[in-house]
Amino acid sequence: MRAVAFLLLLLCATCHIALSFTDGKWHFPGLLPNGNFELGPKPSDMKGTEVIGPHAIPEWETSGFIEYIKAGQKQGDMLLVVPEGAFAVRLGNEASIKQRVKVIKGMYYSITFSAARTCAQEERLNISVAPDWGVLPMQTLYSSNGWDSYAWAFQADYDVIEIVIHNPGVEEDPACGPLIDSVAFRALYPPRPSSRLKWLAVEDLASMVTNRLYEVGQGWQKWHTSSMGSSFLELLIFSCLDHAENLLKNGGFEEGPYVFPNTSWGVLIPPNIEDDHSPLPGWMVESLKAVKYIDSDHFSVPQEKRAVELVAGKESAIAQVARTIPGKTYALSFSVGDASxxxxGSMVVEAFAGRDTIKVPYESKGKGGFKRAVLRFVAVSNRTRIMFLSTFYTMRSDDYASLCGPVLDDVKLLSLRTPPRHI
Known part of the structure; x- marks a missing residue:
């Protein structure tokens, strides 16, 4: 009975951490209440398409010029498309929408929402949860249907927070402004770096295998420096990596923002996102353009359920700083592929580990697939910056309008013992 009670207590504690709740109701990862705006204002709270009154849209509080848009509605010659359901909202000049959410103080959370430009070309959005805020640029369109999904993360400083999406733009036409749809929310669990004890055991294993191979024949020293020996050592490294703890955090990208199940364009991780508030825990987007977070339900992913697509050439880079020991040898391995x-076309992923770099070519047929690569390097400091970017810009061949690029997944960093040198 005590065991059952303990398990129930553990389950309750797990659920408490995994959930947040809105207006006193438990809220699983997914859409906020009326996050897709399908519950609209009453006719008495509308003046044409304009929403009248701050509480006219259920579950939301609005300010400024807000329009309630129906799918298929026209703006001049432009047909307004809604990605999910039949309705969305448009934020005019200095307009905003917000919703209160009860959370666990100190935890990290991510917000995912879909947005589309209308008449303005330099549109941007300010998203905030006090005291944090961020400005998300919308100049670059990554999908051909006009809609992109964005992610933003924060750490909760209070038990109740307000999620605010604000249009800071000032246009001549007050009706100009971005469309917003499908606002979702989930908790993030920042992964920890690996235990030192386990990877020391793995490097000892690699050293023992190397020594044993030398004992097999005196020709090993000459053979292991050849191209064939180098390939074999790479296979050995991959074998060790498969059974080792990873020195990088979230190397498989499994922890990340909520991905809408009914959309097929992934989620953009905006540029210049800092590590401590990244919607992709452990990683920083150090570039002018976003990287795309993709899932195996809609794309080809090399490993497990999630991966990253480098969609904007050298303007789309992702990085992480790892703890290293100067003078030690490390192996950085990763998968490069396409998302189907x-x-x-011809793709190249450039990987950097401190001063060392490698370029990995990949010929994509656009139908899925991947290859493994490894970069061995000697650390020169106690912190080494690991970074990946795509050399070329690529457009999808089915519409010639959507930016795309190579897929990066299953990134691992292993400490290796330098093979003995025999005279």
Missing amino acids: NSCE
């Missing part, structure tokens, strides 16, 4: 999204 008609992204075809």
Whole structure:
């Protein structure tokens, strides 16, 4: 009976951490209440398409010029499309929408929402949860249907927070402004770096295998420096990596923002996101353009359920700083592939580990697939910056309008013992 009680207590504690709740109701990862705006204002709270009154849209509080948009509605010659359901909202000049959410103080959370430009070309959005805020640029359109999904993360400083999405733009036409739809929310669990004890055991294993191979024949020293020996050592490294703890955090990208199940364009991780508030825990987007977070339900992913697509050439880079020991040898391994999204052609992923670099070519047919690569390097400091970017810009062959690029996944960093040198 005590065991059952303990398990129930553990389950309750787990659920408490995994959930947040809105207006006193438990809220699982997914859409906020009326996050897709399908519950609209009453006719008495509307003046044409304009929403009248701050509480006219259920579950939301609005300010400024807000329009309630129906799918298929026209703006001049432009047909307004809604990605999910039949309704969305448009934020005019200095307009905002917000919703209160009860959370666990100190935890990290991510917000995912879909947005589309209308008449303005330099649109941007300010998203905030006090005291944190961020400005998300919308100049670059990554999908051909006009809509992109964005992610933003924060750490909760209070038990009740307000999620605010604000249009800071000032246009001549007050009706100009971004469309917003499908606002979702989930808790993030920042992964920890690996235990030192386990990877020391793995490097000892690699050293023992190397020594044993030398004992097999005196020709090993000459053979292991050849191209064939180098390839064999790479296979050995991969074998060790498969059974070792990873020195990088979230190397498989499994922890990240909520991905909408009914959309097929992934989620953009905005540029210049800092590590401590990244919607992709452990990683920083150090570039002018976003990287795309993709899932195996809609794309080809090399490992497990999630991966990252480098969609904007050298303007789309992702990085992480790892703890290293100067003078030690390390192996950085990773998968490069395509997302099976008609992204075809010659691709190259550049990987950097401190001063060392490698370029990994990949010929994509746009139908999925991947290859493994490894970069061995000697650390020169106690912190080493690991970074990946795509050399080329690529457009999808099915619409020639959507940016795409190579997929990065299963990134591992292993400490290796330098093989003995025999005279």
